[in-house]
Amino acid sequence: MNRGYHYRLFHMLVALGAATMANAHDATISSPDGHITVQVWVDDNGSALYSVLVDGNQLIDSASLGVEMQDVNFKSGLYFAGEAAKTTINDRYELKTGKRKWNHYLAHQCQFKFRDRQGKGFDVVFRVSDDGVAFRYYFPYAGPDTVRIVEEHTSFRFPGHAKGWLQPMAVAKSGWEQTNPSYEEHYQQGLPVGTPESTGTGWVYPALFQVDSLWVLITEAGLDGRYCATRLGPESPQGEYRIGFPDPREVMPGGELLPASDQPFYSPWRVMTIGSLATLVESNLGINVADPAIPLWEGTIRPGKSSWSWINSKDDFITYEEQKKYIDFAADMQWQYCLVDVNWDRKIGYERIAELASYAAAKGVGLLLWYNSAGSWNTVEYTPKDKLLTPESRESEFARLNAMGIKGIKIDFFGGDGQSVVRYYIDILKDAARHGLLVNFHGATLPRGWSRTYPNLMTVEAVRGFEMVTFSQEDADKQATHCTILPFTRNAFDPMDYTPMNLHKVQTPVQRRTTAAFELATSILFVSGIQHYAESPEGMATVPGLVRDFLRELPDSWDDVKFIGGFPGKDVVIARRAGHRWYVAGINGEQQEKDIHLDLTLFGEVENVSLITDGVSPGGLLHQELGPANNYRVTMKSNGGFVMVLNQ
CATH class of the missing domain: 2.70.98.10 (Beta-galactosidase; Chain A, domain 5)
Structure with missing residues (x-):
């Protein structure tokens, strides 16, 4: 050998x-x-x-x-x-x-x-x-x-x-x-x-x-x-x-x-x-387990709430006067943003959008603009399109937006989950961060922890959200049970742009099946860096003043969370804390009325309790100020809900 x-x-x-x-x-x-x-x-x-x-x-x-x-x-x-x-x-x-x-x-x-x-x-x-x-x-x-x-x-x-x-x-x-x-x-x-x-x-x-x-x-x-x-x-x-x-x-x-x-x-x-x-x-x-945050200009990260015309009035009302009305709406509600959706570049134009941005800034409101992700992966004709496909075009567009005073962008209709599409998401996030722009991805993949790594990512759709309720009676019929699943699944970790909270009515032939208290509760149950509310100025005008004040004071971010009870597809009750105040919200995804027993000893010393539930009249809301107690029983109507605020 x-x-x-x-x-x-x-x-x-x-x-x-x-x-x-x-x-x-x-x-x-x-x-x-x-x-x-x-x-x-x-x-x-x-x-x-x-x-x-x-x-x-x-x-x-x-x-x-x-x-x-x-x-x-x-x-x-x-x-x-x-x-x-x-x-x-x-x-x-x-x-x-x-x-x-x-x-x-x-x-x-x-x-x-x-x-x-x-x-x-x-x-x-x-x-x-x-x-x-x-x-x-x-x-x-x-x-x-x-x-x-x-x-x-x-x-x-x-x-x-x-x-x-x-x-x-x-x-x-x-x-x-x-x-x-x-x-x-x-x-x-x-x-x-x-x-x-x-x-x-x-x-x-x-x-x-x-x-x-x-x-x-x-x-x-x-x-x-x-x-x-x-x-x-x-x-x-x-x-x-x-x-x-x-x-x-x-x-x-x-x-x-x-x-x-x-x-x-x-x-x-x-x-x-x-x-x-x-x-x-x-x-x-x-x-x-996501990677730590990239270096980011701190002024970029400003979570908040936003008005949004498209959810109710759709494409034809992306006009200068309509958007000005929604800026005024945001200012009146003390919300930080107003989102201008599809075709703004054609129906309003860059020059007048800059005027709107200045008008909004004077009222303490930041403007957000919609973009088509573009490319050959879909046939959507909405614009602006082809503006974000290359590093050079992104650099040019983001610099222009920054100079106009625009605070963030909503980018829609992505092409799936392939490695190159994932790379495209990340490149957008990094480039937007350098220009101080917040980002909202729509028609998109699950963000998978990106909100930690790229803190300018405020929210992502990746959910059958409220817009589907405005299109289809079948989706409206399923909304209540669908919403009770989301805190256990889609919204368990990543921010979710469900676009919740239509308190008055859907401005389409579709009949909303959920109650006003159910809708109000979703403003707390669902977590999103920017919450784009599905309500119009006209609808909000029908809401009791105490409820409008509640929405003006609702926190923009949360310090902690407690699960109170529920089961996916049936009901869910969750408490979220901001400072010394706990907000408890519950929704009922089933057709029968339910009584929920709340043990307030979970929250330590509670000085007073504010409760909003469904009223006697259809679509109405009932507000009650309650004294301190260890236990409360709250009734949730069929497809109904409640909100409770605990002051410590």
């Missing part, structure tokens, strides 16, 4: 021995309180697997890890190549918008390495906190060749009796003017796991599951432009849901669809919030 043969044989035996020992290795990592444990191992086929246990009971069982790259499939033939020393993540940070201003993320972290016989593979970084599990892949390769990932094997395997509250992904290039996907479908409630998604496109994040007394909310966070956005695949045999990649049509022209990099890179975090419904509502796990 020659020396080279002995050398190769020796290393083959070493690798085989390492694989044998590693495959016998069962690594674990637990949450700081010890209730949640993750197990990671490689099975006899060389497949990387993980399980999640809560108090020793299986929640996620033998789920898959791994990816397929262009030239190699890391689905099997792997060995456990070791783990880094466990560390503690102890992160404190501030959010200018969101459910909680000051946040503390405490988690245990460990990085596990998986390799094949050629020494190629991937690492998985697990973080386990008291409220859930997050993990992401690390691909350590750098070189002249670009690494492309064509499939992700990641899965979440639930027991067969689990149920899901899931929203289907819309088919790419479908819908009005080929504007899908835009995360605007209805949720399907209480689905047995394993139920296929009917269109074959998959399920969007956040995806909610119930396993006995536990709840799991799955999402992703931390997209940095090198990975595509993902979803859960349409098939889930035996309750195993796999990560799915976007449709090939969800790209910028000539851009990348799938993850690609010529440098070492991370995937986004795969996030599972775990616990009770209170855990889900009060957790910020989907924000905690």
Whole structure:
């Protein structure tokens, strides 16, 4: 035998021995309180697997890890190549918008390495906190060749009796003017796991599951432009849901669809919030794992409320006089913004928009302007269009807006979840930040923690919002139950531009089914950096003065949150704190009247209580000042709601 043969044989035996020992290795990592444990191992086929246990009971069982790259499939033939020393993540940070201003993320972290016989593979970084599990892949390769990932094997395997509250992904290039996907479908409630998604496109994040007394909310966070956005695949045999990649049509022209990099890179975090419904509502796990904020001019970040003409009067009233009326409306309500929607460049023009911006500024109101994301991915003719497609055109347009005194932009009709579209979102956010512009994405993807990383991102639609109620009686009929699902799913972490609170009536033939108190409650239940209200000056004039005063004084951001009660699809009651005042809001998504018992001892010393409920007359609101007490019973009408203000 020659020396080279002995050398190769020796290393083959070493690798085989390492694989044998590693495959016998069962690594674990637990949450700081010890209730949640993750197990990671490689099975006899060389497949990387993980399980999640809560108090020793299986929640996620033998789920898959791994990816397929262009030239190699890391689905099997792997060995456990070791783990880094466990560390503690102890992160404190501030959010200018969101459910909680000051946040503390405490988690245990460990990085596990998986390799094949050629020494190629991937690492998985697990973080386990008291409220859930997050993990992401690390691909350590750098070189002249670009690494492309064509499939992700990641899965979440639930027991067969689990149920899901899931929203289907819309088919790419479908819908009005080929504007899908835009995360605007209805949720399907209480689905047995394993139920296929009917269109074959998959399920969007956040995806909610119930396993006995536990709840799991799955999402992703931390997209940095090198990975595509993902979803859960349409098939889930035996309750195993796999990560799915976007449709090939969800790209910028000539851009990348799938993850690609010529440098070492991370995937986004795969996030599972775990616990009770209170855990889900009060957790910020989907924000905690996002990257810290980019440097930003502090004056840019001004959350607030906005008037908006389009929701009631649509395209034909984007005129100078109508927008001036809505600026006056915002000023009277002490709201910070007025949004001017589609075709303002043609119907009003840049010069007169600058006049409106000056007029608004004199009244303490900032102007926001609508844009078409443009490009070949939709056929929408609304303008301004083609202004934001390149760095050069964005620079020119954003500089012009800044000089005009414009405070922010609403950008609509994006092209899906491909890597190049994700990169487009991020480029817009960075460029807008440099010019002091706030951003609102519409017809868009779920923001996945971007509001932490890019604090100028005030809100994102990605929801079947109130505008659908103005178009369709079917959507109006489903609005109440749909809204009770959103605090547990879409709005659990990321800001949501539902455009809530139509107190008087919809100015279309559609009949609104929710009560005025239900609508008022959504101004508190739904979290958005800028809340674009679906009310007109004429409608607000019909509202009692005490309610108008309430809306003038309603906080623009929140310090803390408490879940009081509810169930997705049925009802929900949530309390939010600003300073020394708690705002409690509840809505009823069902047809029968309900009594809600509120234990005010949860809030400490309460000096007085203000309550707004539905009045006796249809559409009316009843305001009551109540004395301090430990318990209150509040009646919510069918599709009704209430708002309670607690002064401490």
